[in-house]
Amino acid sequence: MGNYVKVDEWNIIEDGLHLGNNKIYESIMSIGNGKMGLRGNFEEDFSGDSLKGTYIAGIYYPDKTRVGWWKNGYPEYFAKVINATDFIGIKVKLNETNLDLSKLKVSEFKRILNMKEGYLTRSFIVEDNSNYKYKVEVKRFLSMVKTELAAISYSITPLDNDCEIIFNPYLNGDVQNEDSNYDEKFWDEVDRSVDNISSHLSLKTKKLDFVVTTAMNYSVYIDDTPVKLISELQNHEKYVGNNLLVKAKRQSTVTLFKYISVVTNRYYKKEELVDKAYSIISEAKHIGFEKLLNESSCKWVKIWNNSDIIIEGDPSAQQAIRFNIFQLNQTYTGDDSRLNIGPKGFTGEKYGGSTYWDTEAYCIPFYLSTREEYIAKNLLIYRYNQLEKAKENAAKLGLKGALYPMVTMNGEECHNEWEITFEEIHRNAAISFAIYNYVRYTGDEAYLSEYGLDVLVETSRFWASRANYNKFKDKYMILGVTGPNEYENNVNNNWYTNTMASWNIRYTMEAINIVKEKFSNKYEDLKKKLNLNEEEINLWKDITNKMYFPYSKELDVFLQQDGYLDKEQILVKNLDPKNLPLNQHWSWDRILRSCFIKQADVLQGLYFLNDEFDYSVKKHNFDFYEPRTVHESSLSPCIHSIIAAEIGYEDKAYELYLRTARLDLDNYNNDTDDGLHITSMAGTWMSIVHGFGGLRIKNGKLSLKPFIPKAWNKYSFKIVFRESLIKVSVSTSILTIEHQVGTKFSLIINDKDITLNENETLTINL
Ligand code: BGC
Secondary structure (H helix, E strand, O other), X not given: OOOOOEOXXXXXXXXXXOHHHHHHHHHHOOEEOOOEXXXXXXXXXXXXXXOOOEEEEEEEEEEEOOOOOOOOOOOOEEEEEEEXXXXXXXXXXXXXXXXXXXXXXXXXXXXXXXXXXXXXXXXXXXXXXXXXXXXXXXXXXXXOOXXXXXXXXXXXXXXXXXXEEEEEEEEEOOOOOOOOOOOOOOEEEEEEEEOOOEEEEEEEEOOOOOEXXXXXXXXXXXXXXXXXXXXXXXXXXXXXXXXXXXXXXXXXXXXXXXXXXXXEOOOOOHHHHHHHHHHHHHHHHHHOHXXXXXXXXXXXXXXXXXXXXXXXXXXXXXXXXXXXXHHHHXXXXXXXXXXXXXXXXXXXOOOOOOEOOHHHHHHHHHHHHHOOXXXXXXXXXXXXXXXXXXXXXXXXXXXXXXXOOOOEOOOOOOOOOHHHHOOOOOHHHHHHHXXXXXXHXXXXXXXXXXXXXXXXXXXXXXXXXXXXXXXXXXXXXXXXXXXXXXXXOOEOOOHHHHHHXXXXXXXXXHHHHHHHHHOHHHHHHHHHHXXXXXXXXXXXXXXXXXXXXXXXXXXXXXXXXXXXXXXXXXXXXXXXXXXXXXXXXXXXHHHHHOOOEOOOOHHHHHXXXXXXXXXXXXXXXXXXXXXXXXXXXXXXXXXXXXXXXXXXXXXXXXXHHHHHHOOOOOOOOOOHHXXXXXXXXXXXXXXXXXXXXXXXXXXXXXXEOOOOOOOOXXXXXXXXXXXXXXXXXXXXXXXXXXXXXXXXXXXXXXXXXXXXXXXOEEEEEO
8 A cells, every 4th residue: 555646636647657566556547438448557668667558349259168177058158358459558669778667767747647638748858778868758548439449649759869769569469368277368369461651460360250450550740730640551461560760859858649539349340340440540640639639628627617526725635536536437438228337447457347236236336416417317228228137147047037147248147156146146136126227317217117127126026035035934035145254154144145136125125116107008918028927926925924034132233144243253453464355364153253254244234225224233233244344345444434424433434434535546555456357446436426425316416515624624525416516515614506507496405404595505503
């Protein structure tokens, strides 16, 4: 953990070159535009430690499963976000010296991620082998508007001498995933071409049928004057490039602009790809770098307008929350319901597939409150579209209904650890909960009749077949599961799983009634299609009435699972810190036998089903579980922080928030080099808005109950709620609610009903 970046409210700044930590900076400096993303790699050659990463949304590779002991039911493959053609590459020679920052003398190095406008810059002074100095300035962005376009501006100013510069912009498709199971390369070439000013490379994945065409062109300027150059062409398998010799005068600036397009057969017919790719880059060159950047930056301004959180009095917190919001918005832009949000987004390869329960449990609230309604809706439709695969998945396990996968790209399960693949089934309930969350937030009940009910009914069917009736106790049990706390496997009656399963079924019955009453024209068709029948509903009622929830009367807490209290009860504070993190110091069996909890489990249920539990239940359970939780998943502290805020433990809420806020910027878990924790970034946002701001939805109304952490002077955030946009500002003494857009609406503030007219501002003394 350390001070990797300079504190700045809108920028992430690496000041000085840190070769030993380069992979950490590469992750932090990642940029994306929802359709593709890049780690913060250098354009020129770099022989130091680096993970070159270029990832294209929705393009993946089914890498053959590798496990020691095969279990029936394991998936054949693990879908991996695939490292694609390296398109940023520009080799540079300065008077015969190859520019490689790990080999040359470098000074005044700065790498800066500009979050306000969405671009990455680098600047430095480098010395060639004859000790002549050059100033280098590089800027690149992925357009948020033309989402198949990337552009780079690469400038060199010889400071001491006239010189010969060789620029070699190229496309290199001979790339490999760092996490490839069998050390295989995943791409074959389809075709390529190169001429004096432009080139392309089309590759297809060895399995499946993804084709990606990447094209580039360039222009060169000396100061502001374009220069025409004859290039030496490079043209060999999976590689195209242009070698350009430029004679530069001392103190003149030579700039190479490289425009790149990336198009795939996910959006175009294969035979159209090459033409499309060339037309994008030729239009881009015509418009020019600065105008294109400006267009993309304007999009960022719009995004920030609703999603920014402003924190006064704590610049490091300000930088952190903006970093998290920025990363979320560059990972998922919501216009394609086939895409989702991987735990590492476009910033690394770990976690392979794109979709975990993280999306529903953590990310949806962020997009619901800060972006247009269709964005969260598309995340729901993603699961709706994968319902048939989820049904196949349940059938494979001999169960009814639908079991959504733990990790997936296209709806098929990719995970292959039996205790998670077959047992971490609580994910089904998070998917149903997201439907409920969306409907209560937006009021869009029609969603239930269009898509939602199908998913709710099939997930309920799964629960009904997975639960078993225990006639001795007259209770339904769910045996052999793994709860959110993955430091316990194959447990019986995980409280969270049983609670959410029962809730899932209850909500399904409620949703059936909503559709029956309000969308009667659709109801009969749905009834037929889904084969809704009394007998099944009676079974569901029986299950929800008789679900077993482990509870300790003595301690007055829900029990994480049967037998949890049989374990030796030790608190984290009493562990010698050198044992932490447990997953790096203890054997797996020791972790499983211990009482320590990886991540929010019972508390996750209290957070989701907030209205169903009162203050004292939340307090008792928090007091019991927080001291036993090691928070070794980045998804954990935010949930504990929100519950702490709710029960009035303000300092604790802030302490837990700090664990999530700068997780990647400070490399808190010592794993930022692998990529960023994108999905837990949404948890950081939740800690502020749901935690400190106390945002809940109560009977269709927005409810707020804010407090301000002691370290801050003031903070504010905006919330899109149905037709309204409101700004909430909290200072140490005053709460201000501004109704910025929308007609009269009522909300609940500190448990009181309040009505706000259009443009009305309300102030309340705290
Ligand atoms: C967590 C899961 C999570 C996954 C991906 C794991 O460490 O325990 O809850 O879904 O990471 O973020």
